[in-house]
Amino acid sequence: xxxxxxxxxxxxxxxxxxxxxxxxxxxxxxxxxxxxxxxxxxxxxxxxxxxxxxxxxxxxxxxxxxxxxxxxxxxxxxxxxxxxxxxxxxxxxxxxxxxxxxxxxxxxxxxxxxxxxxxxxxxxxxxxxxxxxxxxxxxxxxxxxxxxxxxxxxxxxxxxxxxxxxxxxxxxxxxxxxxxxxxxxxxxxxxxxxxxxxxxxxxxxxxxxxxxxxxxxxxxxxxxxxxxxxxxxxxxxxxxxxxxxxxxxxxxxxxxxxxxxxxxxxxxxxxxxxxxxxxxxxxxxxxxxxxxxxxxxxxxxxxxxxxxxxxxxxxxxxxxxxxxxxxxxxxxxxxxxxxxxx
Amino acid sequence: xxxxxxxxxxxxxxxxxxxxxxxxxxxxxxxxxxxxxxxxxxxxxxxxxxxxxxxxxxxxxxxxxxxxxxxxxxxxxxxxxxxxxxxxxxxxxxxxxxxxxxxxxxxxxxxxxxxxxxxxxxxxxxxxxxxxxxxxxxxxxxxxxxxxxxxxxxxxxxxxxxxxxxxxxxxxxxxxxxxxxxxxxxxxxxxxxxxxxxxxxxxxxxxxxxxxxxxxxxxxxxxxxxxxxxxxxxxxxxxxxxxxxxxxxxxxxxxxxxxxxxxxxxxxxxxxxxxxxxxxxxxxxxxxxxxxxxxxxxxxxxxxxxxxxxxxxxxxxxxxxxxxxxxxxxxxxxxxxxxxxx
DNA sequence: TTGAAAGCGGTACCAC
DNA sequence: GTGGTACCGCTTTCAA
Numbered sequence: 001x002x003x004x005x006x007x008x009x010x011x012x013x014x015x016x017x018x019x020x021x022x023x024x025x026x027x028x029x030x031x032x033x034x035x036x037x038x039x040x041x042x043x044x045x046x047x048x049x050x051x052x053x054x055x056x057x058x059x060x061x062x063x064x065x066x067x068x069x070x071x072x073x074x075x076x077x078x079x080x081x082x083x084x085x086x087x088x089x090x091x092x093x094x095x096x097x098x099x100x101x102x103x104x105x106x107x108x109x110x111x112x113x114x115x116x117x118x119x120x121x122x123x124x125x126x127x128x129x130x131x132x133x134x135x136x137x138x139x140x141x142x143x144x145x146x147x148x149x150x151x152x153x154x155x156x157x158x159x160x161x162x163x164x165x166x167x168x169x170x171x172x173x174x175x176x177x178x179x180x181x182x183x184x185x186x187x188x189x190x191x192x193x194x195x196x197x198x199x200x201x202x203x204x205x206x207x208x209x210x211x212x213x214x215x216x217x218x219x220x221x222x223x224x225x226x227x228x229x230x231x232x233x234x235x236x237x238x239x240x241x242x243x244x245x246x247x248x249x250x251x252x253x254x255x256x257x258x259x260x261x262x263x264x265x266x267x268x269x270x271x272x273x274x275x276x277x278x279x280x281x282x283x284x285x286x287x288x289x290x291x292x293x294x295x296x297x298x299x300x301x302x303x304x305x306x307x308x309x310x311x312x313x314x315x316x317x318x319x320x321x322x323x324x325x326x327x328x329x330x331x332x333x334x335x336x337x338x339x340x341x342x
Numbered sequence: 343x344x345x346x347x348x349x350x351x352x353x354x355x356x357x358x359x360x361x362x363x364x365x366x367x368x369x370x371x372x373x374x375x376x377x378x379x380x381x382x383x384x385x386x387x388x389x390x391x392x393x394x395x396x397x398x399x400x401x402x403x404x405x406x407x408x409x410x411x412x413x414x415x416x417x418x419x420x421x422x423x424x425x426x427x428x429x430x431x432x433x434x435x436x437x438x439x440x441x442x443x444x445x446x447x448x449x450x451x452x453x454x455x456x457x458x459x460x461x462x463x464x465x466x467x468x469x470x471x472x473x474x475x476x477x478x479x480x481x482x483x484x485x486x487x488x489x490x491x492x493x494x495x496x497x498x499x500x501x502x503x504x505x506x507x508x509x510x511x512x513x514x515x516x517x518x519x520x521x522x523x524x525x526x527x528x529x530x531x532x533x534x535x536x537x538x539x540x541x542x543x544x545x546x547x548x549x550x551x552x553x554x555x556x557x558x559x560x561x562x563x564x565x566x567x568x569x570x571x572x573x574x575x576x577x578x579x580x581x582x583x584x585x586x587x588x589x590x591x592x593x594x595x596x597x598x599x600x601x602x603x604x605x606x607x608x609x610x611x612x613x614x615x616x617x618x619x620x621x622x623x624x625x626x627x628x629x630x631x632x633x634x635x636x637x638x639x640x641x642x643x644x645x646x647x648x649x650x651x652x653x654x655x656x657x658x659x660x661x662x663x664x665x666x667x668x669x670x671x672x673x674x675x676x677x678x679x680x681x682x683x684x
Numbered sequence: 685t686t687g688a689a690a691g692c693g694g695t696a697c698c699a700c
Numbered sequence: 701g702t703g704g705t706a707c708c709g710c711t712t713t714c715a716a
Binding site: 366372379 | 691
């Protein structure tokens with residue numbers, strides 16, 4: 001079996017180029033990498049021509065083997081199809097690409113014990129750095145340190161691991177959201193999210209309430225899914241002590257809550273006001289549009305990439321502020337200027 | 343300066359393991375790869391122990407250089423944060439991981455001319471295969487063929503490029519959606535999507551209508567974004583000849599359409615019924631929940647991965663059926679069984 | 685069953 | 701300014 005048409009049997013190597021251009025392999029390297037030695041213009045031209053003719057493309061594996069760098073970053077997330085992580089991942093890919101890095105994405109599926117294997121996968125592929133959106137277990141931490149690869153943790157709330165990390169000020173975000181609701185006159189505001197009283201968002205919610213002299217409304221525990229939010233929403237409706245507003249821990253959960261409310265025939269935001277946290281693109285298109293404490297995903301992504309590429313001595317934890325995006329689910333009227341629609 | 347004290351100065355290599363275990367490098371290789379030569383049990387045990395103690399991890403770059411395979415797949419999408427591509431990407435990652443492949447993700451940003459550079463990036467990183475969710479230009483096609491890397495196209499509607507491809511039967515999907523709307527008694531059904539009359543979805547919409555003896559309703563051109571859908575939705579409302587239902591080309595656009603309708607104070611689905619196409623997870627949580635022709639993303643992802651990993655001689659084009667997921671936006675009542683809420 | 689050694693394709697030092 | 705060449709770490713043939 002022979003080759004078809006013009007396609008060379010085998011990818012051209014540096015040696016082929018050198019032969020074709022009548023120079024040494026070293027010069028090819030100097031030309032391609034613009035260094036470390038200078039190359040005469042005429043020589044360079046010959047080499048470039050040879051590269052073009054032969055369709056030569058450097059073998060990244062060989063380069064990696066020699067240099068020790070893959071120019072690849074690894075991103076480990078529970079679920080890359082979750083809108084929040086999808087948005088985060090995209091921002092990270094952009095930031096990485098801008099620095100000449102490619103991004104390897106791995107989903108763990110959310111099970112804490114599947115993190116360590118994922119780290120091992122990334123490590124065996126010699127990524128130059130890892131971004132991990134996860135609360136690492138002891139196991140995982142050990143895996144990271146034994147991998148000896150610069151790592152920054154994403155989505156962290158505290159600097160517990162000794163690893164560099166970035167995260168949003170969820171406490172302040174929740175607090176500002178709840179304050180906004182209080183400003184609308186609500187006296188009983190529920191919470192949907194993590195049942196742990198120490199959860200940052202729950203703390204922010206509670207503190208905002210108590211600071212205003214209000215008693216914390218009901219808590220509906222929910223995992224971070226739309227379905228979880230839906231269930232929590234139904235739970236809130238069946239409460240005796242029904243609240244008039246709710247702070248929801250994430251946009252995804254909020255979309256579930258909204259659905260539960262709509263199904264019950266409530267008029268939103270009049271019957272029940274909602275404020276959430278995340279600022280994902282689709283929060284703008286729920287009905288009513290979500291008022292949400294938006295995370296600075298792009299900034300965090302850029303910082304994380306920057307930090308993992310050029311690790312500094314001090315492993316710092318950077319907390320990013322959220323900004324309240326006011327839309328209609330809180331009870332604010334929509335801009336009249338826009339009402340050209342029918 | 344470093345965090346943990348236990349990190350060895352230099353990653354252990356196969357040679358270190360061999361030395362520690364008192365065997366030759368070859369035996370280490372035989373042990374790690376379970377072949378191609380057998381290893382005595384006692385020897386294997388010693389090697390394994392050495393690996394454990396030294397924390398040895400094979401260098402993927404060296405292996406790649408020797409073997410010629412990176413066990414990596416490249417995914418090129420316009421926008422990985424788009425829910426549809428996010429879902430698709432996740433499914434692909436799962437399928438790839440199941441076969442021991444890692445996934446490199448690159449965003450092109452949607453500009454046709456940025457595809458070729460992205461392909462070049464993947465090629466230079468020696469991925470074993472490429473998945474491209476894009477209508478490739480001539481340029482891109484040339485780039486793919488010169489890369490000499492197995493490639494399958496995603497999201498295709500026709501087998502034009504001579505490359506293997508998978509896609510959904512958008513025509514049939516649109517048609518079934520519109521038929522469903524017709525079944526609800528609608529006589530004037532609008533279309534939101536690509537303005538090209540040859541667009542598969544638009545054709546499906548038109549043919550369903552004409553087959554039922556109905557005149558095609560108004561067309562509101564829209565790009566594939568929520569914003570585009572929103573604008574199209576407003577446009578539909580300002581039409582003189584107002585339709586009573588609309589088929590929308592994607593879930594994302596549909597969320598925009600829904601928003602426009604809600605803002606106008608319409609009662610959905612009574613005032614305006616909506617059916618869309620995609621079947622993304624969030625379509626279930628819009629209000630009202632979207633009736634949508636769902637694409638078999640997981641199946642397509644599995645097929646694409648399978649095909650790119652083991653390329654066959656025949657470069658075939660596989661069309662997947664969509665399945666209509668009936669929810670409420672079309673006018674169907676919601677299951678009474680569920681109405682335990684409140 | 686084990687070992688020696690020849691590459692895989694580049695990089696960059698050291699000579700010229 | 702250019703060229704020879706010793707690695708990088710691993711796989712696998714061939715010989716023992």
